[in-house]
Each structure stands twice: as structure tokens, then as C-alpha cells.
Amino acid sequence: MSPLSTYDSLYDLLADTDLAPWIDPLRATVAPAILDSNNGHLDKWLTAIEALPTPIHSSASAGALAKEESFTLHSSLTSPAIQIGQPQDLDTAQAANLPDTLHQFRPWRKGPFNFFGTHIDTEWRSDLKWDRLLSGISDLKDRLVLDIGCGSGYHCWRMAGAGAKLALGTDPFLLYVMQYLAVRKYLTEPPVWVLPFGIEGLPPALPAFDTVFSMGILYHRRSPIDHLYELRNYLRPGGELVLETIVVDGPHGYSLVPDQYYAKMKNVWFIPTVETLVQWVRRCRYKDIKVIDVSTTTIQEQRSTDWMVFESLKDFLDPSDPTKTIEGYPAPKRAVITATAP
Numbered sequence: 001m002s003p004l005s006t007y008d009s010l011y012d013l014l015a016d017t018d019l020a021p022w023i024d025p026l027r028a029t030v031a032p033a034i035l036d037s038n039n040g041h042l043d044k045w046l047t048a049i050e051a052l053p054t055p056i057h058s059s060a061s062a063g064a065l066a067k068e069e070s071f072t073l074h075s076s077l078t079s080p081a082i083q084i085g086q087p088q089d090l091d092t093a094q095a096a097n098l099p100d101t102l103h104q105f106r107p108w109r110k111g112p113f114n115f116f117g118t119h120i121d122t123e124w125r126s127d128l129k130w131d132r133l134l135s136g137i138s139d140l141k142d143r144l145v146l147d148i149g150c151g152s153g154y155h156c157w158r159m160a161g162a163g164a165k166l167a168l169g170t171d172p173f174l175l176y177v178m179q180y181l182a183v184r185k186y187l188t189e190p191p192v193w194v195l196p197f198g199i200e201g202l203p204p205a206l207p208a209f210d211t212v213f214s215m216g217i218l219y220h221r222r223s224p225i226d227h228l229y230e231l232r233n234y235l236r237p238g239g240e241l242v243l244e245t246i247v248v249d250g251p252h253g254y255s256l257v258p259d260q261y262y263a264k265m266k267n268v269w270f271i272p273t274v275e276t277l278v279q280w281v282r283r284c285r286y287k288d289i290k291v292i293d294v295s296t297t298t299i300q301e302q303r304s305t306d307w308m309v310f311e312s313l314k315d316f317l318d319p320s321d322p323t324k325t326i327e328g329y330p331a332p333k334r335a336v337i338t339a340t341a342p
């Protein structure tokens, strides 16, 4: 069965929601966004998804050999690593081959994940961000949730673990969609889908979501105010925005526009102070704005690993002064704020 058939169950779920008018346009765009992408790695990724092993034992059946159709994988969407099965679900040969198959999806940036005992130590400990924000946001139980720029979908799995009725991510980077589909091969039940396009691929207005996340996106937008207005278009009245972005210290009204690179990223445009960020959100007529966390990013949270072998935060900081980026700007510090759509 094609891994893309997983989107059929998304359309079924949407049919009972205010998002139903979106079903036909989505149907027409999801598969082409993947299959017609001209991405030279696509065949390799689809082959690797196919090659991911079929479990032989059901760990939930107390060690008994389960019939194929009655498999219940032990999984967890509430642990720091999204847990898919257990080591005893695979035979020796399958277990030996699994790391190579999962390496086909490198670099793994957002996670961690654990496939049958193979721990994918991603560049980011995305669980730490989740832990910082969860107690400050509205309970996700039964909510329709949109996560703009969701990467591998790690946080979407955690949203489902927190009880969301729908955790819908979007990301234009095809590798991350493939990482989602690799997890999805096993975790077929949770209401989690990652759409293969960016915010531009969403309808201009779809004010039906209860919570919209925009995390790690705002500083990449050339027009942050337009982004905040855009996000409002997806929230129902009274819905909650969860916004996470890099901030700096500075005087009233300040926002840093890096000369060219910031922490070796060339697509960083505006880095406000927390106060400026709140002001932007207020100017866009959100209400009940709360700053729920401000934390400096550490090299324990973002680092190179076997699963992401390229440079990471340590290489983006001044070796003689880690409070500065290599370009001399303040090192990354991130704020999370919540706000209510009018």
C-alpha cells in the first residue's frame, strides 16, 4: 500500500469538522506535492519506507506470538522520544538492518524517535521545547491543531499524545515529510498528518483551528507582521496562537535585523525583544497575550549527532564567547508566547 494512502483517513476526519470545504483542494494537492516534486532523493526515501521492517511479535501481547492482523505495537506519544514498538518486535536480522534503513532519512533534525530500540538522537531535543511550553498553553484535548513549519512532525505526535483531535502539520521540506511517513508506517491510528507544503500552500483563510502553532518560523519571515495576520486566518474566534521565536535584549521597540547571516543562517530577518514581540502581536489585535517562557538555547538542546552529522549550535557560536554568535550577535534565546484570536 502506498504510504500516501495515509492521507485518506485525514479527509475522513475533516469531513466532520468546519475544515470540510478544504478536503477536495487538499486531495488535489497532497500527492502531486510529493510525487511531482522532482526531488532526486524521493525514490530512495520511498524505497526506505517500504524496507522498514514488519514486526514479528506484538510486545503488547505479553510475549505471545501474535497473529499479524492483531498486532498492537507498544508506542508512546508522551515520552521524550516518540516510541515505536520494542526491540523484541523484530528478529535479529531485522534489528541489524534497521539503523541503515533509518539512516536513509538523515539528517534527522527534530525528535527524538525510537524505532524498536534504535534511538534516533536528532540534532534537536525537541522534547525540551515541548516541556517548556506544555503547561503554559490551553489543554489540547479534543482540539483541532495546526502546526506551521512542523519539521518531522515531532511536536504533532506530542500534540496527539496530549489529546488533540487533529494535529495537522505543514512543512515544504520533503525529507521531513518522509520522516513523518516512516513513523506513520507504524503509528497509523493517532490523528497526526504532515502536509507536504509550506504556509503558502494553505487556503488564504480557514478560521477553524482551535490552536495554531508557529515555532521557529517568525524569524525566517521577511514580513513578520504579515505572518502574524496570516496565522489569525487559521484560528477560530477565541482560538489560541502559540508563537515561538528567537528574541534578543534591547531598548523599547527594538528588533535586530542581521546584516547577512545570523548563527550562520542567511534567511533570518527580524529578531525582536520579548517586549517588541508582544507589541507586534497586540498590533495584530490578538488578546490575552502571555509570555510563557524565555530560554537561552543550549548545546545540550541543539547539537550534531550520528543522525545529523553537520555543524550545529556549537559551531554557530563564538568559540571565545558563547554568549555571541559567530557573527557577534547575541546567541539564540527563544521566547514562547500565547495569544487569543479576536
Ligand SMILES: C[S@@+](CC[C@H](N)C(=O)[O-])C[C@H]1O[C@@H](n2cnc3c(N)ncnc32)[C@H](O)[C@@H]1O
Pocket: 110, 126, 148, 149, 150, 151, 152, 170, 171, 172, 173, 176, 197, 198, 199, 200, 214, 215, 216, 217
Ligand atoms: C526552525 S524549523 C522549526 C521546526 C519546528 N516547528 C520546531 O519548532 O522545532 C523551521 C521549519 O520551517 C519549515 N519551513 C520553511 N519554509 C516554510 C514555509 N514557507 N512554510 C512553512 N514551513 C516552512 C522548514 O522546513 C523547517 O522545518
